[in-house]
Amino acid sequence: MEQKHTPEYAHLKAGVTGSDLLEAVRRSGYPLQAAVADKLQQALSENDIWGEVQEEWAYIDRESGQARALDVFADIPLSRSAKGGEAHCRLNILIECKQSELPYVFFLRKEAPQNSVAFPEIIGTAGPDMQIFAPVNDGKMPPNFSYLLSVHDALACHEFQVFDNPPFHAISLTKAARRGGSKLELTGEDAYRSITLPLLKSADHLTSIAPRGDRDPIRFLASLAVVDAPMIGTLQHDGKNVFLAVPWVRMSYLEPFNERQSWNRTASKVRYFDVVHSSRLSRYLDVLLKGVGACADRAIENYSVLKSGVAVMGSEDEYVKMHELEEERRKYITEGPMGRIFKAYGGRQLKLQEGAEIAEDVIAVLDW
Template sequence: MEVSPENPAENQLGAGVKEEDLLKAVAASGYPLQAVAVDLIASNLFSDQSVLEVQEEWSYIDEDTGEFRNLDAYISRQFDHIGRGHIRPHLTMLVECKKSELPFVFFLRQAPCGDFPRLIGMPHQQLGLRFPGDATANGTGPITIGMHLSHVLGLSEVPFSLEPPRAIAMSKAVRKSGSIELTGEETFRGIALPLMKAFKHFSRVCQPKPEHCYYDVRAVFPVAVVRAPMIGVQVIEGEPKMTALPWVRVVRVEPSTERFRSGYAELYAMDVVHEAYLEAYTKKVHAACQEIFRRMELISIPLITGIAVLGEGEAGSLQAPYESLRAHLTDDEFNAWMREKLRATHG
């Protein structure tokens, strides 16, 4: 062990504490994995033009207990402003790291995963689509319908959203009485629960206020980085088939009382990524955000105001809605809208 030149003689290991034993304890703690993961993610997200935030042992408030808890890392990169400078887009990763000699097991199904990544910090989660008069069923005049932000942007069609296998549950193998068993509760409490609660806390604190005119919009990726075998299990013709996988999207279903939610359930998703695949995964995350923010820029003013207009003959082109929507305000009109918003909120 190295010794600082200014280290006092009294600062040394006590009797019975061996250096090699302490080093083994440090290695087993998981902190080395955290350091490796954070450095790798940060190096792949950083560029000379980017603003990068890295905070290890990031604190959040547990919504159930009100207590402060820590997540291994918060990493965020800001992209160029869009929406005439009123939207500051960010790529944000909430990271938890785990290591194990025994494998993590994922039960794979063709299940929906909700919105992934989640976009938070937007002034509106629903966009009003205003149709011209002749696009209505009876031709009596224009109508406005609501469309969720994720559908407007076509997030489910971004390749990143379609690529990984999905799991409805995950477990960890443990040794018990000389055999291997699976435990789901320990895995949920150690990985999924902290990431879900951290995301919910982050979503609450990033919610913009009505008087805001500039918006920090974040594409949020809850990610578990593991140094352990990752095994996917799929039942085919009644028999389980195992596959080693470097990346799995785990879906958590929680009850919801909101009527617009399908089945009164809300879906939360997190990605579990093997340490050796983390560099490739981070590059995919970066590419996905570039595409998402490109789509946002195409309709940035409607995203800010909450209203979009479909031009003549465009009513049937909702297969790719972000291509058919157009900004309905000129620069002067948008600035006047902003001034009116400020007067309404500040008096």
């Protein structure tokens, strides 16, 4: 009987077995990255959307100047003009994948840390804010009165769940670890370096290279971490620590104001990214694609004023189309806005029933 020859490249050495390799691959995180990319492609197909999905997307670290790689990146055209099919809005999804047997722990808050929607980020407009003038027939304000309104509020993004209604908000993210023995500890440094920094820096790189001309796309930037690990939130309730298992958390990260006008506010600028459990990724992507797609339609309807940064609009909290400022009032633009206005925030609040007896070492399971 002829013995089959095993080629040299198939010989495992140094005592390595197939089981060893399988365990190493499972722990590496690369299968999770591939699965996330596949789920993203599937979500695009199910929503009848074409988009480019790329793994190991390269970006430049703004601090070190070094090239780094993000696990998954997507560039998705959302709306096309009637002339020539030119894309005017795009969704860019930036994803970092992490897996762990030990949990990620989120320090939850009962409501969002600011009263204005700011996720996903919107770039490609004249700026993060619009200078809004009241209609001439309003009769309540002088013709030169204007105010600042964020682009998110101008498009009434709060009317869509992915912008305004994530199930849970958190101010800090930590990872459980065992150091120097079996005692469990929480470290914020690991999560900061492996999740927060890559997502923020890759978003900053994309913002810096994206063209911003009058005919260039308006972009929605959604940064998220997909984790295959227990996701445990903790919240203070009646003087106790309550633990909640949660599938989707919106993380906030505070930065000092830079170019954006703060109008004498001393509070920090808030940036966001989402953390989603891998088992809920398909559902999350469906919410994201539908919400951003609907908001992109509004951006197309207001394309010219978003590019100019100046518009006429009523004071309604719900969405209304913006209009170009009349020629006779354009002389008032240089006078600048007289203040900043926020649209009514209707985000969810996390509430626990008063007097509810919840043991501190019990983990309640929540979903959305």
